[in-house]
Amino acid sequence: MINAFILQNGRLNQVNIDTRRDLENVAPVWVDLTDPNDDERAWVKSIYGVTLPGEDEVKDIEASARYYEAENGDLHLRTDFLLEEDDGPSRVITVAFILARNMLFSVHTDDLPVFRLVRMRARSRPGSIADYKDVLLDLYATDAEYSADALEGIYQSLEEVSRSVLQKELPDQDAAAALNAMAQEEDLNGRIRRNMMDTRRAVSFLMRGRLLNSDQFEEAGQILRDIESLNGHTAFLFDKINFLMDATVGFININQNKIIKIFSVASVAFLPPTLIASIYGMNFKILPELSWNWGYPFSLVLMIISAVTPFWYFRKRGWLK
Secondary structure, three states: OEEEEEEEOOEEEEEEOOOHHHHHOOOOOEEEEEOOOHHHHHHHHHHHOOOOOOHHHHHOOOHHHOEEEOOOOOEEEEEEEEEOOOOOOOEEEEEEEEEEOOEEEEEEOOOOHHHHHHHHHHHHOOOOOOOHHHHHHHHHHHHHHHHHHHHHHHHHHHHHHHHHHOOOOOOHHHHHHHHHHHHHHHHHHHHHHHHHHHHHHHHHHHHHOOOOOHHHHHHHHHHHHHHHHHHHHHHHHHHHHHHHHHHHHHHHHHHHHHHHHHHHHHHHHOHHHHHHHHHHOOOOOOOHHHOOOOHHHHHHHHHHHHHHHHHHHHHHHOOOO
16 A cells, blocks of 8 residues: 655645545655555556565564665665554564665555654644655654553553552452553553653664754754653663562462461371370280270360360460461
8 A cells, every 4th residue: 555645835735546546646845655556566667666574474584684885876774663553562664774766665564653643743733744754753743652652551551450459458369360461561661661662762863964954963963862751761671570470479479478388287286196196006905995995085085185275375476467
């Protein structure tokens, strides 16, 4: 699918592209391709002379080759964007950017929320975008905002987990659910941190390449400052998740120790009756049951007393609480 965007009265307007003729009749500032087919790739190559990278080329690329200038002068960038899904774990989608012919070309496999936000805001804020480089910077700025929103979601989720973990008692089922929730939030937090690192590298590359004017350079610096503040939040969240995990594992150990304590107390309490029964089972002639009719009842009473006495002593010392 091809989405072409043109500047009209300082606004970024979308033009529907269904055929090759539709693409030839517009002068876009941004051409966004979502999972393009072979025909759409051929249209872009024949009209603009830009060869779009394939899906494998976008993903399988060395870190050192994520930003480079082609022989024809086209500037290529590879940037990761965060994608949160309601029915599954978050993902990182790699987007290929090509700066050529005073236009921005973007290629990606999924429709990203950052791109939708940029399109929506550009229509409602006239004058915010003047050229294709403004579009790229706006995408990076919106990506930082989207990551900040995702971090706020992690804060809220961890607050709920904290109320569950830091209660008076934590059953094993609640502990397992808390660990599962913390693992998911830790995974999302790690993806956000990776995403911010990649965005910072891309913005730094643009600043070092002297491709931006003074206003764009200032905007890029603000994006880097926003990313730096987000890195502090991700570090704090890592520490909070580790604390909650340690607390949850501690409660699980306490619950397990309670079970082990029950078995330990029971084994100690039933040791004296076992000893008495063993002695009475030796069948020596001097044992009272051979000449005393109350011998066996006496031994049973003695075993009961020897079993109750340790429980009474343990309860008095508070070991059964």
